[in-house]
Amino acid sequence: MVRYLLRRLASAVVTLWLLATIVFLIVSVLPGDVGRRVLGPFALKEDVARYNHQIGTDRPLIRQYLTTIRRLFTLDFGNSYQTASSVNKIIFPALFRSGKLALLAFVITIPISIAAGIFAARRQDKPSDRIVVTTGLASSSIPEFVTAAVLLSVFSVHWRLGKVFANPPDGTSVIGQFRYLIMPALAMVVAYFGYITRMSRAGVIHGLQSDYARTATMKGLSKGEVMRRHILRNALAPTITVISVQIGYLFGGIIGVEKVFNYAGLGSTMLNAVTHKDIPVLQAAVLLVGVVYMSSTLLADVLIAFLNPRVRLETTR
Amino acid sequence: MSAVSASRTTAALAVENLEVAYTVRGIDRAVLRGVSFSIAPGEAYGLVGESGCGKSTTAYAALRYLPRNGKIVRGRVLVGGDDVTGMNTSQLQRFRATEASMVYQDPAQAMNPSVKIGRQLIESFTLLGQSKPVAAKSALDALRRVRIADPVRVMDRYPFQLSGGMQQRVVIAMALACDPKLLVLDEPTTGLDATVEAEVLDLVRVLREESNAAVLLIAHNLGIIRSLCDRVGVMYAGRIVEEGPSHQVFDDPQHPYTVGLLRSLPRHGVRKTERALATIPGILPLIGTDLPTCVFVDRCPLADDLCRDEVPPAAPVGTEGLRFTRCHHPDRIHELVQAPPDVPIGILSSSGANPEVLELTHVSKTFRQRNVNIPALVDVNLQLAEGETLGIVGESGSGKSTLAKTILGIESADSGGAVSLDGHTVAPNTTGRSANDKRAMQMVFQNPDSALNRSWSVRRILMRSVEKLTGIKGDEANARVEALAAHLRLTPRHLDLKPRQLSGGLKQRVAIARAFAGDPRIVVCDEPTSALDVSVQAAILNLLADLQSEEKTSYVFITHDMGVVRYLADRIAVMYLGRIQEVGPTDDVFNGPNHPYTEALLSAIPSVDGEPTSRIRLEGEIPSPANPPSGCVFHPRCPRVIPGVCEVSEPPLREVAPGHAMRCHIPIEQLVELQRKPLTV
Numbered sequence: 001m002v003r004y005l006l007r008r009l010a011s012a013v014v015t016l017w018l019l020a021t022i023v024f025l026i027v028s029v030l031p032g033d034v035g036r037r038v039l040g041p042f043a044l045k046e047d048v049a050r051y052n053h054q055i056g057t058d059r060p061l062i063r064q065y066l067t068t069i070r071r072l073f074t075l076d077f078g079n080s081y082q083t084a085s086s087v088n089k090i091i092f093p094a095l096f097r098s099g100k101l102a103l104l105a106f107v108i109t110i111p112i113s114i115a116a117g118i119f120a121a122r123r124q125d126k127p128s129d130r131i132v133v134t135t136g137l138a139s140s141s142i143p144e145f146v147t148a149a150v151l152l153s154v155f156s157v158h159w160r161l162g163k164v165f166a167n168p169p170d171g172t173s174v175i176g177q178f179r180y181l182i183m184p185a186l187a188m189v190v191a192y193f194g195y196i197t198r199m200s201r202a203g204v205i206h207g208l209q210s211d212y213a214r215t216a217t218m219k220g221l222s223k224g225e226v227m228r229r230h231i232l233r234n235a236l237a238p239t240i241t242v243i244s245v246q247i248g249y250l251f252g253g254i255i256g257v258e259k260v261f262n263y264a265g266l267g268s269t270m271l272n273a274v275t276h277k278d279i280p281v282l283q284a285a286v287l288l289v290g291v292v293y294m295s296s297t298l299l300a301d302v303l304i305a306f307l308n309p310r311v312r313l314e315t316t317r
Numbered sequence: 318m319s320a321v322s323a324s325r326t327t328a329a330l331a332v333e334n335l336e337v338a339y340t341v342r343g344i345d346r347a348v349l350r351g352v353s354f355s356i357a358p359g360e361a362y363g364l365v366g367e368s369g370c371g372k373s374t375t376a377y378a379a380l381r382y383l384p385r386n387g388k389i390v391r392g393r394v395l396v397g398g399d400d401v402t403g404m405n406t407s408q409l410q411r412f413r414a415t416e417a418s419m420v421y422q423d424p425a426q427a428m429n430p431s432v433k434i435g436r437q438l439i440e441s442f443t444l445l446g447q448s449k450p451v452a453a454k455s456a457l458d459a460l461r462r463v464r465i466a467d468p469v470r471v472m473d474r475y476p477f478q479l480s481g482g483m484q485q486r487v488v489i490a491m492a493l494a495c496d497p498k499l500l501v502l503d504e505p506t507t508g509l510d511a512t513v514e515a516e517v518l519d520l521v522r523v524l525r526e527e528s529n530a531a532v533l534l535i536a537h538n539l540g541i542i543r544s545l546c547d548r549v550g551v552m553y554a555g556r557i558v559e560e561g562p563s564h565q566v567f568d569d570p571q572h573p574y575t576v577g578l579l580r581s582l583p584r585h586g587v588r589k590t591e592r593a594l595a596t597i598p599g600i601l602p603l604i605g606t607d608l609p610t611c612v613f614v615d616r617c618p619l620a621d622d623l624c625r626d627e628v629p630p631a632a633p634v635g636t637e638g639l640r641f642t643r644c645h646h647p648d649r650i651h652e653l654v655q656a657p658p659d660v661p662i663g664i665l666s667s668s669g670a671n672p673e674v675l676e677l678t679h680v681s682k683t684f685r686q687r688n689v690n691i692p693a694l695v696d697v698n699l700q701l702a703e704g705e706t707l708g709i710v711g712e713s714g715s716g717k718s719t720l721a722k723t724i725l726g727i728e729s730a731d732s733g734g735a736v737s738l739d740g741h742t743v744a745p746n747t748t749g750r751s752a753n754d755k756r757a758m759q760m761v762f763q764n765p766d767s768a769l770n771r772s773w774s775v776r777r778i779l780m781r782s783v784e785k786l787t788g789i790k791g792d793e794a795n796a797r798v799e800a801l802a803a804h805l806r807l808t809p810r811h812l813d814l815k816p817r818q819l820s821g822g823l824k825q826r827v828a829i830a831r832a833f834a835g836d837p838r839i840v841v842c843d844e845p846t847s848a849l850d851v852s853v854q855a856a857i858l859n860l861l862a863d864l865q866s867e868e869k870t871s872y873v874f875i876t877h878d879m880g881v882v883r884y885l886a887d888r889i890a891v892m893y894l895g896r897i898q899e900v901g902p903t904d905d906v907f908n909g910p911n912h913p914y915t916e917a918l919l920s921a922i923p924s925v926d927g928e929p930t931s932r933i934r935l936e937g938e939i940p941s942p943a944n945p946p947s948g949c950v951f952h953p954r955c956p957r958v959i960p961g962v963c964e965v966s967e968p969p970l971r972e973v974a975p976g977h978a979m980r981c982h983i984p985i986e987q988l989v990e991l992q993r994k995p996l997t998v
Contacts, residue, residue, distance in 0.1 A: 124385070210426070211421060211423065211426035211427045212426065212427060212428055212429040212430070214382065214421070214427070215419075215421065215427045215428065215429075215488070215491070216429070217382065217413070218380065218382060218413050218418065218419050219413065219414060219440065219441055219444060219491070220410045220411065220412070220413040220414025220415070220444050221410070221440075221444070222406075222410055229432075229440070230429050230432070233429075233431050233432075234429070234430065234431055307431060308430070308431055309430075309431055309433075309475045309477075310430065310431075310475070310477050313475070313478075
């Protein structure tokens with residue numbers, strides 16, 4: 001198991017390196033002069049040159065590349081072009097905020113959608129199953145920013161149940177923060193409920209039709225016992241994989257929701273960096289999303305190895 | 318043999334006029350059309366019949382475990398006098414926990430893959446109200462009862478870490494946990510190797526003597542039924558058409574369907590050169606078909622208007638009241654039994670006179686896995702003559718399939734060995750072989766379902782093979798496809814159907830047609846009939862023999878069925894751990910003297926004719942090819958091992974008679990002597 005983890009970690013490092021390289025290449029082929037872009041069209045030529053020299057963009061590409069990679073190891077992403085403050089000061093608070101929102105969304109989504117999946121699987125093809133499946137399909141086909149906008153106008157503006165701006169002021173208590181975050185979180189729940197429900201439903205149906213479920217039933221176990229003791233453990237592996245991939249999305253992908261609720265998460269930070277060509281921030285944000293992605297898939301693989309002895313024992317060897 | 322028909326009150330299982338229907342697209346379709354039988358305590362009753370006849374449905378209905386769309390329409394099931402059909406959910410749970418158990422086909426799937434054996438087994442005992450520590454002790458005892466050598470260690474394992482035979486023992490241990498009144502065995506040995514099958518059957522036999530459970534055995538293998546069951550019911554289209562003591566039914570069948578089943582089996586050492594196998598023309602009626610007639614009427618040579626108008630009653634056979642047949646014309650059965658022998662299939666001159674098509678010289682195949690060398694084939698030397706069939710037998714893991722793949726170039730042989738076709742050496746891998754070499758060697762797979770493209774019509778499947786293999790295109794190719802189909806007895810109507818619209822036998826015909834699309838020299842058949850019913854198997858074997866005599870094609874025929882290989886093969890090679898242990902003309906291999914491994918394989922077959930066989934039990938499992946035993950690789954399991962010799966050096970493949978060679982240290986004269994009297998181990 002330890003060896004398996006080490007191997008997975010090593011491949012994660014390689015993947016991150018590739019990601020960093022790709023981001024670097026894309027950024028370097030972008031046309032235009034960084035100093036000119038930052039200082040504006042009316043800056044003096046000498047100032048632009050001095051600025052470029054200062055931040056190192058006048059050096060050969062390979063040297064720039066090596067510097068970038070070396071800095072990555074020390075978690076030094078340089079300074080933002082926009083605010084001139086350290087990128088870390090921008091990016092880590094944003095990551096923390098995205099994390100909070102994603103966590104809340106997941107704490108709500110996972111139990112509800114897995115329960116709904118099991119409920120539907122046990123009533124396969126009956127009206128209640130159809131309702132769950134159709135609801136899931138409908139909810140996941142609405143773009144999340146539309147859901148967010150509806151939630152905002154109905155619950156936050158009209159009924160005043162939530163906040164319009166999701167950014168809680170500094171020093172807000174945990175429960176206080178909940179009021180700020182619940183509306184954007186619900187928008188994410190609506191977006192992901194359908195997918196996770198569908199996966200867990202499929203897994204449980206597969207489990208219900210399995211021979212081992214038949215054996216368990218024939219032993220004289222009740223339906224509930226068969227489900228709890230035998231089916232769930234085997235049936236939820238694909239769902240776990242799906243959830244872990246979603247974690248990565250949620251951290252970086254819910255730009256629409258963050259925008260609607262004016263929430264300064266990783267998504268809005270990235271969007272902001274793109275519109276202002278703030279390359280150091282963008283680079284750092286993309287890499288962080290990559291790290292989150294990889295950690296969540298690694299976590300999922302460990303969980304699956306824990307649930308499935310075959311994976312566990314064969315990877316240990 | 319207790320053949321006393323169980324009376325209703327004491328019966329362990331009484332099925333009374335059971336009718337079961339499956340709801341398909343909103344319509345109830347009859348599957349069981351009034352099934353009645355009973356089993357006395359301690360008695361074993363077998364149900365036989367082709368797939369789709371309702372035997373499994375009957376077994377599952379007896380334990381009230383039907384698919385979601387299945388329901389009991391009429392009739393009752395009584396176990397020990399309790400009406401199972403009327404039980405509520407909690408009664409049913411109690412009943413399954415304490416009164417009845419089941420052993421399934423495919424034990425690997427029947428256990429929870431992610432829960433340790435110990436916990437799964439203990440669960441069966443805690444359900445009986447035992448506390449955890451008591452249940453744990455009971456579980457250990459249960460494993461000892463099914464003769465598992467190291468129960469403590471097995472408790473701590475996961476199902477996938479055990480061999481198929483061990484898995485089935487564990488499932489049997491689970492089933493016996495409650496000391497059931499009724500034990501249902503659903504194809505318990507299908508998919509297991511012959512030697513493992515023999516072990517499991519021995520175990521069931523011993524356990525039957527230890528307990529008083531009534532056994533209901535579902536099997537398509539008539540030999541297993543005969544060797545294990547006191548009485549047998551022959552099912553067809555949801556009815557029991559004949560019932561009686563199993564030896565009587567199999568020796569003297571009294572229903573046209575039973576006669577047909579028995580006649581389509583390759584038995585009594587019949588060979589393709591002597592006669593074609595009998596088949597049962599036609600197909601099983603679809604479920605839900607209205608049958609106010611004899612269910613077998615469409616396929617019965619004796620059918621007349623009476624059979625089409627009236628359901629035949631159960632007519633007693635003999636005077637003891639033990640047997641019945643549902644036939645209007647039991648007096649005419651002898652016409653079928655004594656029907657003139659079928660015409661022989663074209664006879665080929667003896668294999669020696671024909672030119673050699675395929676030769677393997679020093680072919681080895683070593684796989685590399687996690688830096689370990691795994692020899693899957695070791696120094697295989699074989700010849701195959703034109704129009705000859707070489708049967709390859711051996712347990713799973715013996716290297717049969719690797720041999721097939723290596724011949725075809727799907728796996729490339731290790732350097733140093735050579736595969737020659739018609740005298741020239743071919744490249745080890747298909748990519749290196751010429752179009753003509755590829756065309757000359759084709760394969761027929763075990764499962765036609767996965768071998769044929771599901772979304773293509775038969776015409777398109779065959780068209781593609783014709784174009785790919787012969788280079789013919791357009792109308793000419795189409796004409797060839799039609800000729801090919803006709804040759805394989807496929808009608809033009811079949812050409813425009815998709816594989817899923819065809820029966821198993823027709824699908825296999827298409828797969829064979831595909832292999833024959835480019836006039837191959839050699840066709841490798843990997844268990845081509847093991848997924849088929851016996852009557853369909855007979856038709857496919859006849860077809861293969863016919864094609865061979867017309868086209869002079871050579872076959873490499875891989876199978877585990879000794880009856881089939883005896884019928885079709887001219888020569889047989891016996892493989893063990895990637896080595897050929899014995900090779901020789903079919904008659905020599907079946908008549909002996911044999912390599913001790915062949916001897917064990919042959920003795921493991923349960924015969925439908927009840928021929929007396931002294932069983933040789935092989936101890937232990939096939940060793941891992943990665944770490945083969947020293948000396949003769951068979952020595953750890955060999956009942957005739959010579960200590961001090963066999964574990965030291967590997968014997969060479971020595972010729973003991975013309976064309977008959979084996980790899981054994983025991984001198985041939987001594988083997989003849991040893992095998993004259995049955996071995997008692």
